[in-house]
Amino acid sequence: MQDRRTIVFSPHDDDHALFTSFTCLRDRPTVCVVADSYIQPRRGKRGCSAEDRARETERACAVLDVPVMRFGIHDDECEAQDVINKMLPMLGQVETVYAPAREGGNPIHDIVSMAAELVFTSRCVFYTTYNKQELWTRGTH
Secondary structure, eight states, rough: OOOOOOOEEEESSHHHHHHHHHHHHHHOOEEEEEEEEEEHHTTTTTTTTTHHHHHHHHHHHHHHHHOOEEEEETTTSSOOOHHHHHHHHGGGSEEEEEEEEEOSOHHHHHHHHHHHHHHHHHGGGEEEEOOOOSSSSOOOO
């Protein structure tokens, strides 16, 4: 990790690898997984349990050579105030925060975006994920 403290907030276990792999390789941030997977297993999806996805994250972050921390919030109970309460103790320790942009593609992504912006304000760098209108993000430039 660099001298400064950098965090990538990953709403779910795969988001850091899907959307911020280059950032992880470049900045070596701590990846913070906000919500654990409980919705998908209830829908009958196999290999998507909180435990399975946590192991997948550990393996991906080992390849990316970045540490992982977890908030341990269940995705089926994820509320903005819970996320804010978990972020607040980090306020004095973090210089740069990467958080998903608020795009309307996933409610938990939007909760994490809003919470990060509220807690860390100008320290946030927003990365795009997906929205309801497009299959991929077009970026800003």
